Amino acid sequence: MTGLSRPPTWRAFVRASGRSSLKRSLQTQHFQPFIPPPPSSLSKPGTPKTYTRLRKYTRRLVYLGLATGTLFALDRQFYASSFARSTRTFGLGLVVALDYKINFRPEPPFAESIAALHARNAERLSDLLRTNGGLYLKIGQAIAMQSAVLPPEFQRMFARMFDDAPQNEWRDVDRVIREDFGRSPEEVFGVSFDGDPTKGRMERTARASASVAQVHWARLADGREVAIKVQKREIAQQVGWDLWTFRAVTYIYTKVFDLPLYSLVPFITSRLLLETDFENEADNSERMAAFVAGDSRMQGKVYIPRVYRDLSSKRIMTAEWIEGVKLWDKEALTAPWKGGRGGSPGVHGTPLDPPGTQEVSRVVQSHPVNERLKPERTSWRGPSGKGGLGLSLKDVMTTMVDLFSAQMFLWGWVHCDPHPGNIFIRRLPSGKPELVLIDHGLYIHLDPEFRHQYASFWKSLLTFDNKTLGRIVKSWGINNPDIFASATLMRPYEGGDMSTSRSIANLSKKERAERNFEAQQKMRQGIREILGDERLWPRELIFLGRNLRIVQGNNQHLGSPVNRIKITGIWASRALVDSPDLPFRERMRNLGQHLIFRLVLLGSDVVFWTSRVRQLLGWGGGMEDDMEKQMRGIAKESFGVDLNHGVFDG
Numbered sequence: 001m002t003g004l005s006r007p008p009t010w011r012a013f014v015r016a017s018g019r020s021s022l023k024r025s026l027q028t029q030h031f032q033p034f035i036p037p038p039p040s041s042l043s044k045p046g047t048p049k050t051y052t053r054l055r056k057y058t059r060r061l062v063y064l065g066l067a068t069g070t071l072f073a074l075d076r077q078f079y080a081s082s083f084a085r086s087t088r089t090f091g092l093g094l095v096v097a098l099d100y101k102i103n104f105r106p107e108p109p110f111a112e113s114i115a116a117l118h119a120r121n122a123e124r125l126s127d128l129l130r131t132n133g134g135l136y137l138k139i140g141q142a143i144a145m146q147s148a149v150l151p152p153e154f155q156r157m158f159a160r161m162f163d164d165a166p167q168n169e170w171r172d173v174d175r176v177i178r179e180d181f182g183r184s185p186e187e188v189f190g191v192s193f194d195g196d197p198t199k200g201r202m203e204r205t206a207r208a209s210a211s212v213a214q215v216h217w218a219r220l221a222d223g224r225e226v227a228i229k230v231q232k233r234e235i236a237q238q239v240g241w242d243l244w245t246f247r248a249v250t251y252i253y254t255k256v257f258d259l260p261l262y263s264l265v266p267f268i269t270s271r272l273l274l275e276t277d278f279e280n281e282a283d284n285s286e287r288m289a290a291f292v293a294g295d296s297r298m299q300g301k302v303y304i305p306r307v308y309r310d311l312s313s314k315r316i317m318t319a320e321w322i323e324g325v326k327l328w329d330k331e332a333l334t335a336p337w338k339g340g341r342g343g344s345p346g347v348h349g350t351p352l353d354p355p356g357t358q359e360v361s362r363v364v365q366s367h368p369v370n371e372r373l374k375p376e377r378t379s380w381r382g383p384s385g386k387g388g389l390g391l392s393l394k395d396v397m398t399t400m401v402d403l404f405s406a407q408m409f410l411w412g413w414v415h416c417d418p419h420p421g422n423i424f425i426r427r428l429p430s431g432k433p434e435l436v437l438i439d440h441g442l443y444i445h446l447d448p449e450f451r452h453q454y455a456s457f458w459k460s461l462l463t464f465d466n467k468t469l470g471r472i473v474k475s476w477g478i479n480n481p482d483i484f485a486s487a488t489l490m491r492p493y494e495g496g497d498m499s500t501s502r503s504i505a506n507l508s509k510k511e512r513a514e515r516n517f518e519a520q521q522k523m524r525q526g527i528r529e530i531l532g533d534e535r536l537w538p539r540e541l542i543f544l545g546r547n548l549r550i551v552q553g554n555n556q557h558l559g560s561p562v563n564r565i566k567i568t569g570i571w572a573s574r575a576l577v578d579s580p581d582l583p584f585r586e587r588m589r590n591l592g593q594h595l596i597f598r599l600v601l602l603g604s605d606v607v608f609w610t611s612r613v614r615q616l617l618g619w620g621g622g623m624e625d626d627m628e629k630q631m632r633g634i635a636k637e638s639f640g641v642d643l644n645h646g647v648f649d650g
Contacts (some may be wrong), residue, residue, distance in 0.1 A: 076554065080234035082241035085132045092128050093249045096121050099257050118153040126157040134235055135242040137165055137211030138272060164602050167209035173216070173235045185580040189228070189311065189318075190221040201373045202228070212276060217321060224387065225321035225352050225374070231276065236315065238274050243269045260534050262405045267539035271416075275441040278317040282307045284413075284440040285319070291411045298406065300428070301399045303436045306349070322436050324424030325378055327391055331560060333396060333425055335388025339380030344389065344426035347434055353377070380427075389427040394561040396425060396433045397554070401564050403435065404551055405571030408544065409455045410578060412446040416543040418550050420557070444543045448581045454544070458572035459593075461485055462565070463600055477536030488548065489565065560611070573597045 075083040099121060103111045103311050111117040117226040129140040171275045174185060181188045185202065192199035206214035207227075212235055216228045255261040274280050289304035311318035323345040346352050353375065381387040400423070409416045417439060424436040446454065453472055460468040466481075473481045548568075555564045576582065576590040 018126055057084070078237075079241070080237040082238050085136075085238065086241050086245045088132065089128065089136075089245050089249060092124055093252065097126060097253065101256070105510050107228070115151070115153065115286070118151040118464065121159040122151075122153040123386075125154075132242075133165065134211060134232065134238050135276075135343050137446075138275065139246060165209050165211050167206040167214045168232050170204040173204070173206075173214075173230050176230055176233050176315055180315050183515060189226075190217055192219060203371055205371070205373075213278075217346075219373070220355065221483070222352060223314060223351060224308075226311070226318050227305075227321045228311075229278065229317045229319070231278065231315035235276055239273065242272060263534040263586055264539060264542060271444070272443060276434045277314055278312060278441075278544040279314050281441040282309065282312055284415075284443045286413065287413060287442060288407075288437070288443075290365070291406075291413060292635045293408075297405060298403065301432070301435060302403050303348070303426075303434055304440075305436065305438060319438075320349065321352070321374075322424050322438065323352065324426045324436055327396075327400075327420040327425060328553060328557065329422040330393070333391050333558075334393060335386060335390065337380065337390030337427060337431075338382030338387030341429065343395075344380065344434075345377045347426045347428055358380075378479070388427065389433070390431070391425065391427060392561075393558045396435070397558055397562045397564070398567065399435045400431060400554060401551060401562060401567045402571070403437070405549060405568050406575075408446070408547070409451065409572050409575035412448065412451045414444050414446065414547060415440065416442045416444055416546065416547055417630075418547060420554060442543075446540055448579070450538055450540065452576065452579065452582070455572040457488075457571055459576075461489060462569040463597065475536065476538055476552065477534065 029494070039087050072084055075081055099110075099117065103109060103117050104114065106114075108114065108117055112121075129136045175509055177183075177185045177188060186192060186199075189202060190200050191202040193202070193204070202218035205216075207217050211231050213231045216230065216445055217225070218228055219225050247269060248264075250265045251262045254260065275650045285304055285307050289306075292302045292304055303322040305322055307320075314323045322632045327333075355554045378385065380389075395419070400418075404415070404418060415437060418437070422437065422439040424438065426434045426436060428434050453475070456468060460472070469485065470481050478484050552564060555562060573590075573594045577587050577594050580588070582590070
């Protein structure tokens with residue numbers, strides 16, 4: 001065909017590929033069919049692989065998993081997860097101990113800084129306390145009261161310990177009441193949940209929930225309004241395990257970090273255990289009410305709610321419902337009074353006005369479970385709702401310091417949890433404050449000998465009587481009176497050997513990280529010096545220090561309206577005159593010394609009013625703020641501690 005190229009031939013293709021010829025291969029062997037080899041020609045069979053070790057460990061792993069699952073299921077069902085909580089605690093304790101052992105040094109190998117080391121372990125501890133809940137939160141709150149001497153990272157974590165704890169569901173509350181009384185809540189308290197007008201009322205949603213218990217409002221058929229404190233059902237099963245774990249972990253840390261702490265644990269755990277016994281709390285409440293009623297200086301100023309024994313048990317305490325303003329609500333305490341000539345609702349134990357029958361029926365029908373039946377009773381705030389109690393903060397704090405000083409120096413029966421949530425303030429018809437003290441689970445008893453020693457110790461602090469001061473603290477097994485005096489006053493003690501103040505100058509001028517590490521090492525040495533001889537150290541000082549610290553924080557929160565140290569000192573001196581268990585001649589001698597002591601304290605007034613004037617002029621804070629500023633400098637430079645009074649901010 002013209003114009004078209006012919007396709008290449010096979011020969012041309014071979015030439016193009018560079019080959020000159022093709023070769024053909026032929027099979028020349030004779031074909032033989034496949035014949036299996038005879039058995040005699042085969043080697044002997046080997047032992048088949050059974051994988052014995054793999055099967056053994058797999059079987060053990062399965063058994064271990066089943067056993068662990070069964071154990072945790074039984075633990076959760078019958079022991080309220082006590083074993084799991086303890087295991088979690090030991091595991092975290094080991095991690096934290098190793099972390100500090102490896103990284104607590106000027107330049108941590110596995111942390112950016114000592115602050116970062118504190119931060120991550122504070123978060124670990126926070127997660128543990130909140131996950132475990134119950135008594136762990138109570139222990140966290142106890143530590144939080146003293147958290148001012150901890151690193152800032154731990155201070156911020158412990159401030160969250162005062163948030164409301166999760167409350168149990170109503171079926172758990174119902175079960176605790178039935179277990180303790182053998183009857184339903186309706187039968188025990190004479191209430192109705194369906195609006196029966198002949199019966200009382202009770203809210204099934206708690207008004208407040210804490211680590212160990214929660215509080216429900218109720219109005220009995222006879223018109224009494226009560227607070228029903230019900231222990232969380234799991235606490236009874238967990239408390240033994242939790243306290244044992246606390247003792248074990250403290251013992252390990254005592255050995256690992258060489259701190260003399262374990263000897264204090266039995267006293268602390270015994271007090272924590274008593275907090276779960278509501279019959280003990282009722283006893284404490286009635287005893288404190290008797291002390292207040294028998295002291296003319298407290299009558300009409302302090303009120304202890306009545307406890308109804310016939311409606312109480314070891315896990316349930318029914319007491320008078322209190323309407324009042326919490327101590328931390330400074331604005332409500334001082335705003336103008338809009339309530340007329342009377343006082344606050346319920347003041348002096350007067351009956352509270354009942355809720356309207358129609359309103360109760362409406363609430364019960366619209367909110368069958370989460371009902372809110374208690375009247376709000378806010379008329380004293382006025383139409384705008386901006387009114388308050390119209391009280392003097394000086395009167396409020398004077399009453400508070402008087403009360404806790406009387407407990408320490410005169411009565412020997414000390415409430416150890418006076419944080420702002422446990423103190424209500426009401427207005428008397430006279431316009432003066434009435435302080436209501438609740439939550440009487442944690443008390444300590446001071447025997448007369450120690451109480452007199454403690455009063456003399458306070459007198460010697462304020463008069464710089466170093467001979468008496470040294471003699472008393474030596475009998476308590478304390479090696480460094482200067483540090484202990486500063487810790488008690490919460491300001492640098494200026495009458496001793498000044499070792500606390502001079503310790504700043506003794507620090508070497510190294511770079512910041514090394515100085516911080518060296519200071520925190522000195523903090524550990526300071527603890528050893530305070531705890532000195534563990535056999536002689538009075539365990540009551542733990543909770544006395546806690547009480548003083550909380551009262552100091554309350555005064556500071558309200559703007560330091562009173563000279564707290566002077567009031568406390570006067571009570572200490574006066575108690576040595578009024579104490580009925582001292583011989584008459586000694587009391588008369590103490591009276592003469594007391595009059596001289598009052599003259600000596602005039603110098604304290606000069607310091608207080610100087611701070612007060614500066615505060616009013618806007619040139620600084622109050623006396624408590626000035627003292628804390630001094631202590632912050634000492635604590636930061638000497639011991640690497642950032643003091644923080646805001647432990648109630650959470």
